Amino acid sequence: MKIATTTLALFLTALAAAPATHAAAPAIAPPGTATLEALLACKAGSDFSAADAIDALQAAGLAKKPGGTFEPEDKPVALFGGTVNSADVTVAEGEKGLFVYLNGVDAKRLARDWSVTEVNEHANTEEPSYVKRIDKHHTLHVIAGDDYEGYSAAVKCQISH
Structure with missing residues (x-):
């Protein structure tokens, strides 16, 4: 009986140490979004081409x-608690921007999480949209979407030179 118990204990220890190839995918953004999240954070002094x-x-x-x-491309991309609908990059003389449109994200919550509290009076949205001037060159926008537009919120990092 002692051999059977020892064998069972060794088997369970080996099983616990083995990689779980069948484990469910984590419910967090994939590692590939880290750079995108950093660019969208629009930190003072940051830049991108x-x-x-x-x-x-x-x-x-x-x-x-x-x-x-x-x-x-072929599966939903998780970002900021929702999924990416689409994105765009604009680079023009004197200004550049990275814009991501999201579904399943509340613009008010996202703005609050990022301490973007100033309501953008120039935004043409039904719900409040927000703007935060980070420094002389960086502005972070959190924009409210709607069903008609096809997204629930959008984030834009705008850099001017």
């Missing part, structure tokens, strides 16, 4: 579509 933004979008699982927008 069009190539940097495109690389971040593609690493997150978004593919460039005809017309220049980026959309999830």
